[in-house]
Amino acid sequence: MKRKPTRRVAVIGAGLSLFMRRALDTGKELAYYAASQALQTAGIRLKDIQAVVMATAPDAFDGVHMKGEWLLDGAGGVGKPYLRAYVGGGSGVFSIISGWMMVASGVFDLVLVVAEEKMSSCQPHPQGAFLTIFDHIIERPLGPNLLWIFSLEQQRYMAAYGIRNEDIALVSVKNKHNALAHPAAQVAAQLTVKDILDSDVVAWPVHRLMVSPISDGAAAVVLASEQVARRLSDRPIWIQGVGWCLDTSYWGNRDLAYPRYVEKAAWMAYEMAGVTEPRKQIHVAEPYDPFAYKELHHLEGLQLADRGQAPEDLARGRFDRTGELPSCPSGGLMGVGNPIAAAGLMKVCELFWQLRREAGARQVPGNPERGVAQAWGDLMQIGTVAVLGVR
Amino acid sequence: MFKGLTNVAAARVWHGTMPVQYLYTAGVAGERFFQTLRRKGVFAVTTCAECQVTYLPPRLYCERCFADLSEAWAEVAPSGRVHTYTVVHEDQDGRPLDPPQVVAFVRIDGTSGGLIGRLLHLRPQDVQVEMPVDAVLAPPRRRRGSMDDIAGFAPRRVLPRRPTP
Numbered sequence: 001m002k003r004k005p006t007r008r009v010a011v012i013g014a015g016l017s018l019f020m021r022r023a024l025d026t027g028k029e030l031a032y033y034a035a036s037q038a039l040q041t042a043g044i045r046l047k048d049i050q051a052v053v054m055a056t057a058p059d060a061f062d063g064v065h066m067k068g069e070w071l072l073d074g075a076g077g078v079g080k081p082y083l084r085a086y087v088g089g090g091s092g093v094f095s096i097i098s099g100w101m102m103v104a105s106g107v108f109d110l111v112l113v114v115a116e117e118k119m120s121s122c123q124p125h126p127q128g129a130f131l132t133i134f135d136h137i138i139e140r141p142l143g144p145n146l147l148w149i150f151s152l153e154q155q156r157y158m159a160a161y162g163i164r165n166e167d168i169a170l171v172s173v174k175n176k177h178n179a180l181a182h183p184a185a186q187v188a189a190q191l192t193v194k195d196i197l198d199s200d201v202v203a204w205p206v207h208r209l210m211v212s213p214i215s216d217g218a219a220a221v222v223l224a225s226e227q228v229a230r231r232l233s234d235r236p237i238w239i240q241g242v243g244w245c246l247d248t249s250y251w252g253n254r255d256l257a258y259p260r261y262v263e264k265a266a267w268m269a270y271e272m273a274g275v276t277e278p279r280k281q282i283h284v285a286e287p288y289d290p291f292a293y294k295e296l297h298h299l300e301g302l303q304l305a306d307r308g309q310a311p312e313d314l315a316r317g318r319f320d321r322t323g324e325l326p327s328c329p330s331g332g333l334m335g336v337g338n339p340i341a342a343a344g345l346m347k348v349c350e351l352f353w354q355l356r357r358e359a360g361a362r363q364v365p366g367n368p369e370r371g372v373a374q375a376w377g378d379l380m381q382i383g384t385v386a387v388l389g390v391r
Numbered sequence: 392m393f394k395g396l397t398n399v400a401a402a403r404v405w406h407g408t409m410p411v412q413y414l415y416t417a418g419v420a421g422e423r424f425f426q427t428l429r430r431k432g433v434f435a436v437t438t439c440a441e442c443q444v445t446y447l448p449p450r451l452y453c454e455r456c457f458a459d460l461s462e463a464w465a466e467v468a469p470s471g472r473v474h475t476y477t478v479v480h481e482d483q484d485g486r487p488l489d490p491p492q493v494v495a496f497v498r499i500d501g502t503s504g505g506l507i508g509r510l511l512h513l514r515p516q517d518v519q520v521e522m523p524v525d526a527v528l529a530p531p532r533r534r535r536g537s538m539d540d541i542a543g544f545a546p547r548r549v550l551p552r553r554p555t556p
């Protein structure tokens with residue numbers, strides 16, 4: 001991936017709804033809150049927007065088939081070119097990759113990107129919606145539970161590198177603590193490793209407090225071409241690089257201890273951004289953390305820690321908000337909440353605020369100039385990566 | 392920055408379902424896998440010689456180079472090693488499972504893939520990563536050519552013992 005797009009693209013506004021367990025608000029209304037706020041902070045109106053991207057994960061969550069189309073009006077897409085970006089849990093970051101393509105191609109100058117999920121509709125538990133993502137011949141007869149797969153992966157990660165469950169529980173402690181400073185957070189808390197490991201075992205080695213919650217919520221950003229961004233914003237945040245990659249659909253054929261597809265996606269984005277030494281050139285990271293071990297897994301895939309070493313780095317405070325490389329300063333999915341697609345885009349919003357130094361009590365120290373956001377999903381096989389920076 | 396929302400713990404709700412049913416075929420490769428399992432009690436696999444990958448579950452084509460694998464069949468014994476495992480305490484609706492179930496991903500010997508299945512005949516605390524296991528199959532007359540023919544996997548017995556006279 002040596003080719004570079006000629007048109008640069010910036011984020012010039014961001015918005016977020018509250019994340020909560022069950023919102024009275026419909027998905028359309030949640031999308032409207034986030035989208036209208038993103039427009040407002042960009043200083044533009046809906047009529048200025050030329051095209052809209054909507055990211056939303058499986059239809060089965062909201063219980064509306066073809067919900068991308070159903071959400072159209074809440075996303076501000078009526079009467080405009082409209083695209084649903086859909087790669088499961090990876091959709092939130094894929095949404096700005098899709099919007100970036102629309103602007104970098106030269107077709108549009110102002111694109112609104114919205115992400116929404118209302119998981120509380122799904123009964124008795126949204127996990128049930130995942131039964132049908134497994135191979136219908138080989139795996140579904142066993143009645144697999146989504147948590148099985150993550151527990152199997154975490155266990156393999158632990159076995160491959162001799163990692164203890166205590167080391168992984170520390171992710172929950174860090175992120176739930178970071179989320180205390182996030183005004184939209186659903187599950188912020190001050191907890192200890194003991195609290196995490198005292199919570200129920202869902203599927204060993206995964207405990208209840210090592211899993212992100214069921215959430216309703218929405219997020220949005222406004223993307224602009226360079227010329228328009230410079231006119232509308234005095235502090236545009238540039239999309240310096242994007243990358244994505246899918247591993248095989250047969251999860252039994254993947255390396256469960258190391259996410260190779262995240263590495264490939266990361267290098268695609270880094271090369272586009274001119275990043276050759278990620279650990280020096282990335283100042284703030286928002287890796288995807290739907291499960292506690294996943295943040296560590298992803299930090300390694302993103303080349304921000306050696307393989308199997310992320311737990312040790314975490315324990316010595318490297319990933320704290322005031323550490324050498326703040327990771328999930330927002331509080332992440334473990335702390336802010338996990339309305340699937342919206343959670344990924346929330347990470348992009350967080351980089352926008354961090355790089356503009358508008359993150360308030362969550363602000364990382366120093367002068368962060370470049371950050372990376374990453375999400376993961378589809379059939380647990382995609383990495384979606386975006387590198388953002390101040391220039 | 393943040394709009395206030397009305398957070399009601401008990402918002403009024405309406406019930407709805409999305410009632411749809413399906414009839415799935417196993418596919419050309421899948422059908423051969425299940426017929427072989429039913430008749431011989433072994434796993435049918437396909438191999439891409441060029442990529443040196445042996446597919447289990449078998450594929451009709453190589454996903455890496457797109458080679459046609461419809462003539463590249465082999466059979467392997469239904470045994471392998473526990474690659475990773477979990478002890479499941481909740482069912483898919485979030486209800487407690489009592490007793491908890493041990494589920495493993497088993498890498499099948501001689502292949503690049505594997506299968507998930509229940510671990511049988513051992514206690515959760517005795518499971519070890521990399522322990523050798525064999526598939527526990529339904530008796531030949533009861534096999535129907537589906538995944539239900541595999542009851543699960545159990546620790547490999549070292550040697551069949553001779554009954555003492």
Ligand SMILES: [Zn+2]
Pocket residue numbers: 439441442443453454455456457458
């Ligand atoms: Zn091949």
